Amino acid sequence: MAYVIEMLDITKTFPGIKANDKVTLQVEQGSIHALLGENGAGKSTLMSILFGLYSPDSGSIKVRGKDVRITNPNIANALGIGMVHQHFKLVHNFTVTENIILGLEPKSGLVIDRKKAAARVREISELYGLKVDPEAKIEDISVGMQQRVEILKMLYRDAEILIFDEPTAVLTPQEIHELMGIMRRLVKEGKTILLITHKLKEIKEAADYCTVLRRGRLIGTVPVAETTEQQMAEMMVGREVSFHVEKAPANPGPTLLTIEHINVRNAKGLLGVKDLSLEVRAGEILGICGIDGNGQTELIRAITGLATVESGKILNKGKDITSLPIKERTGLGLGHIPEDRHKHGLILDFRLDENFVVHSFDHAPFSHAGILDFKAIRSNADRLIAEFDVRCGQGGATPVRSMSGGNQQKAIVAREIDQSPDVLIVAQPTRGLDVGAIEYIHRRLVAERDKGKGILLISLELDEILDVSDRIAVIYGGEIVGMVNAAETNENELGLMMAGSVRKVS
Amino acid sequence: MNTRSKLFVPLVAILLGFVLGAAILIATHRSPIDMFYAMLQSVSGKNLRADTFNPRYIGEFVVQSMPIMLTGLSVGFAFRTGLFNIGAEGQLMMGSIAAVGAGLWIQAPPVIHVILVLLAAMLAGGIWGAIPGYFKARFNVHEVVVTIMLNYVALFLNNWAIVEVFKSVDRIKTPPIPPTALLKSDLLAQLTNGSRLNWGFIPVLLSILVYWFIIEKTTFGFSLRAVGFNKDGAQYAGMKVNRNIVSSMVIAGAFAGLAGAVITVGTFSFGRALPAAEGYGFDGIAVALVGGNAAIGVFFSGLLFGMLKAAQPLMQSQGIPKEIASIIQASIVLFIAMKLGIEYLMKKLKPRKAVTEEVES
Numbered sequence: 001m002a003y004v005i006e007m008l009d010i011t012k013t014f015p016g017i018k019a020n021d022k023v024t025l026q027v028e029q030g031s032i033h034a035l036l037g038e039n040g041a042g043k044s045t046l047m048s049i050l051f052g053l054y055s056p057d058s059g060s061i062k063v064r065g066k067d068v069r070i071t072n073p074n075i076a077n078a079l080g081i082g083m084v085h086q087h088f089k090l091v092h093n094f095t096v097t098e099n100i101i102l103g104l105e106p107k108s109g110l111v112i113d114r115k116k117a118a119a120r121v122r123e124i125s126e127l128y129g130l131k132v133d134p135e136a137k138i139e140d141i142s143v144g145m146q147q148r149v150e151i152l153k154m155l156y157r158d159a160e161i162l163i164f165d166e167p168t169a170v171l172t173p174q175e176i177h178e179l180m181g182i183m184r185r186l187v188k189e190g191k192t193i194l195l196i197t198h199k200l201k202e203i204k205e206a207a208d209y210c211t212v213l214r215r216g217r218l219i220g221t222v223p224v225a226e227t228t229e230q231q232m233a234e235m236m237v238g239r240e241v242s243f244h245v246e247k248a249p250a251n252p253g254p255t256l257l258t259i260e261h262i263n264v265r266n267a268k269g270l271l272g273v274k275d276l277s278l279e280v281r282a283g284e285i286l287g288i289c290g291i292d293g294n295g296q297t298e299l300i301r302a303i304t305g306l307a308t309v310e311s312g313k314i315l316n317k318g319k320d321i322t323s324l325p326i327k328e329r330t331g332l333g334l335g336h337i338p339e340d341r342h343k344h345g346l347i348l349d350f351r352l353d354e355n356f357v358v359h360s361f362d363h364a365p366f367s368h369a370g371i372l373d374f375k376a377i378r379s380n381a382d383r384l385i386a387e388f389d390v391r392c393g394q395g396g397a398t399p400v401r402s403m404s405g406g407n408q409q410k411a412i413v414a415r416e417i418d419q420s421p422d423v424l425i426v427a428q429p430t431r432g433l434d435v436g437a438i439e440y441i442h443r444r445l446v447a448e449r450d451k452g453k454g455i456l457l458i459s460l461e462l463d464e465i466l467d468v469s470d471r472i473a474v475i476y477g478g479e480i481v482g483m484v485n486a487a488e489t490n491e492n493e494l495g496l497m498m499a500g501s502v503r504k505v506s
Numbered sequence: 507m508n509t510r511s512k513l514f515v516p517l518v519a520i521l522l523g524f525v526l527g528a529a530i531l532i533a534t535h536r537s538p539i540d541m542f543y544a545m546l547q548s549v550s551g552k553n554l555r556a557d558t559f560n561p562r563y564i565g566e567f568v569v570q571s572m573p574i575m576l577t578g579l580s581v582g583f584a585f586r587t588g589l590f591n592i593g594a595e596g597q598l599m600m601g602s603i604a605a606v607g608a609g610l611w612i613q614a615p616p617v618i619h620v621i622l623v624l625l626a627a628m629l630a631g632g633i634w635g636a637i638p639g640y641f642k643a644r645f646n647v648h649e650v651v652v653t654i655m656l657n658y659v660a661l662f663l664n665n666w667a668i669v670e671v672f673k674s675v676d677r678i679k680t681p682p683i684p685p686t687a688l689l690k691s692d693l694l695a696q697l698t699n700g701s702r703l704n705w706g707f708i709p710v711l712l713s714i715l716v717y718w719f720i721i722e723k724t725t726f727g728f729s730l731r732a733v734g735f736n737k738d739g740a741q742y743a744g745m746k747v748n749r750n751i752v753s754s755m756v757i758a759g760a761f762a763g764l765a766g767a768v769i770t771v772g773t774f775s776f777g778r779a780l781p782a783a784e785g786y787g788f789d790g791i792a793v794a795l796v797g798g799n800a801a802i803g804v805f806f807s808g809l810l811f812g813m814l815k816a817a818q819p820l821m822q823s824q825g826i827p828k829e830i831a832s833i834i835q836a837s838i839v840l841f842i843a844m845k846l847g848i849e850y851l852m853k854k855l856k857p858r859k860a861v862t863e864e865v866e867s
Contacts, residue, residue, distance in 0.1 A: 327746075343738045347736045347739045348736065350735060359743055361725055361728050361729075362728075367724075370724050372724065372725055
């Protein structure tokens with residue numbers, strides 16, 4: 001068996017943490033090899049070592065059977081290792097071709113030979129079925145397309161081993177599907193792919209082998225075809241995981257949140273939400289599914305007060321909140337777990353205890369007559385950290401920026417649920433989180449529902465919507481085009497409605 | 507960043523600044539020892555060469571430090587809310603005009619008169635700071651542009667007021683402000699052998715205390731810091747972002763306005779027409795930057811830059827060009843701006859140390 005990459009007994013220690021503890025990874029030539037692990041399990045560290053960003057404390061690396069020392073990314077490139085980063089590194093006002101040749105420009109005399117470059121890009125693009133227009137500007141093409149440009153960049157540099165760092169985090173379901181096709185095509189042409197992810201479904205769909213890490217240690221490498229998702233999840237988390245959200249049938253009470261015929265403009269000044277009406281009742285979870293960019297963001301912003309409503313009404317327990325400031329909406333029992341946890345959900349440079357009180361710092365018990373009560377703020381943090389199992393190095397004093405994504409999200413969930421709002425607007429609560437954290441957050445949401453709260457869940461993950469919601473509304477082009485009971489629908493029906501080809505409002 | 511590097515980076519930057527200044531002196535065949543003697547003398551009053559002691563130097567050193575601490579607080583306060591206040595100079599000048607007005611036109615008993623003068627100066631500076639704050643909040647006009655332009659408006663308003671409003675005879679100085687309105691102190695002047703040291707240090711120290719208290723202890727400071735770190739996050743949490751921007755600029759302006767009063771009724775006893783801005787505002791930026799926008803940091807960096815200012819005449823008298831002090835000041839700011847580079851160096855040095863320790867043990 002020919003291994004193209006062998007990382008043997010790699011150990012890497014950072015201050016206070018062993019990020020990799022004698023990890024061995026062997027990748028076969030021409031396979032898709034997944035690297036699975038929770039946030040902070042050491043996947044990124046291992047890949048950074050392979051890519052020359054870190055040097056290991058001990059252990060050795062072999063590429064195509066030869067011992068190598070990769071001390072910087074240029075050496076990795078020379079060995080044919082390329083990395084498609086999670087956050088693309090593209091120049092936005094350059095064309096696709098210009099981005100790809102950046103740093104390796106083919107020249108004729110003193111000028112760049114664009115024609116030759118574009119022809120080469122087109123050739124590679126067709127070989128692997130990437131369907132990228134070499135003349136398009138980056139700012140004009142979709143996120144999925146931009147990712148293909150990143151892939152093309154690697155191929156243009158003759159990379160044989162491609163590392164994909166959580167490539168699906170930013171893609172729509174359709175784009176994910178297409179990416180899987182592209183990866184298979186790449187492998188067919190003799191490339192080797194290392195896929196970093198924590199999405200089991202994608203591993204099952206695309207990968208040949210899967211190496212699982214947990215807390216910096218190697219748990220094992222398994223052939224994907226012979227392993228179930230359940231088994232992989234257990235290896236990753238270290239205990240049994242239930243994918244299915246355990247919940248009793250909903251017992252809906254009176255209507256809490258009423259949205260009547262609202263119109264909301266988006267960032268471009270166009271109507272992002274058109275004449276939309278919805279009701280959320282006590283004791284139910286109403287899921288909103290749809291393809292990204294169909295008005296979800298505008299809807300959330302309108303309900304929570306981050307955007308103004310053009311026309312229409314929003315009522316919370318019968319009280320008109322359409323034009324109230326955010327603070328008053330919060331005071332009337334509206335909680336919000338925002339879509340973008342770094343932009344809105346957290347003040348990253350604040351400490352954890354300060355982040356817990358961003359809504360409530362200005363009244364008792366956290367302040368008296370304008371003076372902060374740090375004792376109360378700290379004990380509040382200790383309580384929430386214990387109750388919601390937020391993992392943080394220094395308790396309430398932990399800088400939030402240094403926490404993992406999953407724990408940042410848990411902190412937000414803790415803060416919002418703890419305020420005990422009657423209506424909770426939950427947007428993308430599990431994006432980028434690992435199975436364990438997802439399971440936990442889903443359980444908490446159902447628990448809140450069972451306490452008689454009304455929850456509006458907006459998510460791009462169809463599985464999440466189907467698992468957690470009681471009723472499902474489908475949003476398309478800023479309108480609700482479908483309203484179904486979660487128990488009586490399936491992925492196919494929702495998919496058709498999300499694409500706008502079927503309407504069903506019962 | 508942890509507290510250790512918060513302290514470490516400025517200290518390294520200051521050290522490098524002095525090393526650079528000394529290196530330039532050596533390169534131009536002058537003795538850096540003379541420079542350090544001059545600096546020591548300006549802080550302690552002790553002349554090591556002639557073995558004499560003159561406390562007047564200490565007084566002048568404090569006098570130089572007071573206004574730039576206040577403009578440092580002004581810049582730092584705005585910065586904590588994410589605003590760059592280049593306008594401390596103008597706010598200071600408005601404060602100075604108001605101080606002259608309150609000094610000449612109001613009649614009140616000694617202590618009360620001074621307090622009224624200081625309050626008037628703070629009010630004027632606050633209003634001058636509110637203007638860019640309002641434009642930023644309402645129309646999203648960048649505060650750097652507005653504050654720079656208002657500096658010129660304030661300078662020419664000052665020079666016009668000295669002549670037209672306060673009826674200056676020589677077109678440079680206003681008539682003397684009555685002693686009830688002055689921070690002057692015979693006692694302090696006597697103690698420091700006739701320096702211009704005055705009661706101004708009391709409002710300055712109070713300001714540092716107030717700054718610390720507002721930023722660290724109050725709900726208002728909490729929301730200001732939240733806005734400074736993440737505007738969107740603060741808005742999401744229901745904080746009034748625009749109101750915070752205006753309030754922050756008003757308070758920043760008040761600190762600078764107070765500096766104007768400390769100069770006019772403390773260092774001097776009359777209003778002055780100026781050919782050009784005196785640079786207190788820019789010194790304030792340097793002080794805030796080196797002091798890490800923290801109250802205690804501004805206090806110490808204010809002393810540092812006050813020393814550099816006060817040492818200049820002494821350096822000149824010993825044959826050291828006084829510009830070297832400005833070079834040191836500028837290079838400290840430059841090294842602070844290279845914060846990331848210094849932190850990177852720290853990191854590079856650290857593991858090596860760890861390795862050697864291991865070898866030793």
